[in-house]
Amino acid sequence: MQIRLNKPLWIAYICCVLIPVILIILYLMVFAKDRYQSSSLVLVKQVADAQVSDTSGLGALFGVPSTSREDSQILKEYITSRDMVAKLNQNLDLRKEFSSVNDPIFALSEDASVEELVKYYNKMVNVELDEQSMMLKVSNQAFSPEFSLKLNKEILKQSDEFINQVSKNIAQEQQSFAEKQFKEATVQLDQARKNVLIYQNENEIFDPELQAKAVAALISGLQANLAQLKTEERTLLSYLTTEAPQVIALQSQIKSVEEQIAKESSKLTSPSSKRLNENVAEFEELKAQVGFASDLYKISLASLEKARLEASRKLKKLIVIAQPLMAQDALYPRKIYITITSFILLNILFGIGLLIHSIVREHRE
Template sequence: MASKDQIKSVLKKQPQWVLACVAILLVAFYWALWAEDRYVSRATVVLESPQLAQPEISFSSILTGTSSDTDLLLLREYLLSVDMLKQIQEQLDFRFHYSEHGDVFARLRDADAPIESLHEYYQKRVSVEMDEYSGVLNIEVQAYTPEFAHQMVQLLLDAGERHMNDMGQRLAEEQMRFLETQLDRLNERLKEARTDLLEFQNREGLVSPTQTVESINQVVAMLEGNLAQLQAQRKAISSYQSNRSADMQRVQSEIDAMREQIQKQRDRLAQATGESLNRVSSEYKTLELQAQFAQETYSSALSALENTRLEAARKLKQVSVLQSPLMPEYPTKPDRLYNTTVFALVTIFLAFILSMLVLIIRDHRD
């Protein structure tokens, strides 16, 4: 009778510890005997972009992306998405497997659950994590049969690679359509620039005003050199002959004629037939640069278009498997001892806190 009284006293004074012990025993019973085994299949992959020889100006960086980490994150989000779940449901019947197997707490309770609830359950059984240090993606699937777990991981790999390639190729095709439109516009601009240049040459009667200016400058320089020689010759003659001598008059005539010719060439350079040859040369140079720029832009766009066509046709992303999907031979989930230990520690900690609160309340009452 004393033992019963002691038990009643304990239940009355410290019921929290009794509840904690009962909860720990029930949870230990569940994890040890009731919880159904789950098989885990794993795979480790990295996303690669096969590179082709690129032209100097290309849009490959737009098509293939600039960061492998970003690509891995995009792949991770897709593998955990509702769209991926729908593919698994269509090909492997996700609802049936997880509603027919498993204990009452772990199975999918409602086989006809809405897609939102099904997606929440899917994320509990599928883990896709990126290792930022090594730049790989770790995929893990828990299922109640080893075959289903293995098939599901393989489906994730195939669907993920196909999705990344489809996304890249759609972008490449859109870019290709944009480049084709721009190429037509650049072709028209090139034709207009060439036409303007030809019309200007025909109107001015000059194939290249720039070369004409250069040739006139050369003539002026040559004439000025001859003028300097004549002036030196006149100075030499003046030392022993008078200004009225025949030799002096001949040299002076030649100097006057040379100066007149130089002035004519300079007038031709600065103002020919009422038009400034410098202005004509400047306008020609502008038209020539516009035509050259239009030609270079058109060539660059043409190269980019051809490269984009190659990008659209090839496999942009390749999922390289570092560890192939594992066919599990024995169940590794749930972590029975770990789950029981963690629950027991948390429960004891909460019971201890509750006991301290009870003691504090009793002290204040007294």
């Protein structure tokens, strides 16, 4: 009676557990193709020297601080991106290589779409980030050791070009902006200097301020001379009459000096023509524009030189810590692991199904 009760159970166990395990083993031994793995270890590093903040770790090893988390994360995302797949497919023909073997489960179908190719690529390529050292471990699988090595090297090559291009673009944008500002400052300075030359040529004057000072000095000298002549006049009038020849001659000199003073003063404040003080004000404004443009030119030139230095400092390079090597043994598929895991899972599922069946039967009874 016990044997009759257990017979259906054994049949179910054979159908649900043993036969699937045998099929899995048959597939792994006959159809599953070996996959070989290549791995490399890389680090993003600035090209220019930088001051070391500590004397331990990678900063002391390379002479610069460790690469930032942002750089490593960007590179990690790029390696797994569709752009990377497109470049690899163009250079290595990934689609042909991944679909070249007759493996119904682990191989890529020949008519796979781009999205399926990207998804399959991300299954075959694994990128791990070390949070402490910020180093990236790039591992990939392929159906031949030669292609696995070639794929890893091509990933490193494309990653290096990507890092260089991104850093160059950032540096060039900053440098282009500085060059634009420098050109604008140069044009502004040239125009300000031309305005000064045009003003000097139109007014036939080199420097109104110097001329005003010269006129003021001349007027001051004439006024001193006039004061001396008037002193002499008072002295003569103390013992001579106004009709005396000496007094008349001295008064004539006084009149000439007064006329000369009035003439020179009119150059500074005459309402009939453009006054010299207005020329001085206009010329000072033009000189101020030249000075401002000159200061702006110096600042933009310094900014341009700084941008050029910063451009060289921001250049980054992919440093390969561990070069990829050709695999000698196939690591995948892990046949023993898959077999044991499948056997355990099938047993668990069978046990759950048996438990459910027992509960349902008890409720019916």
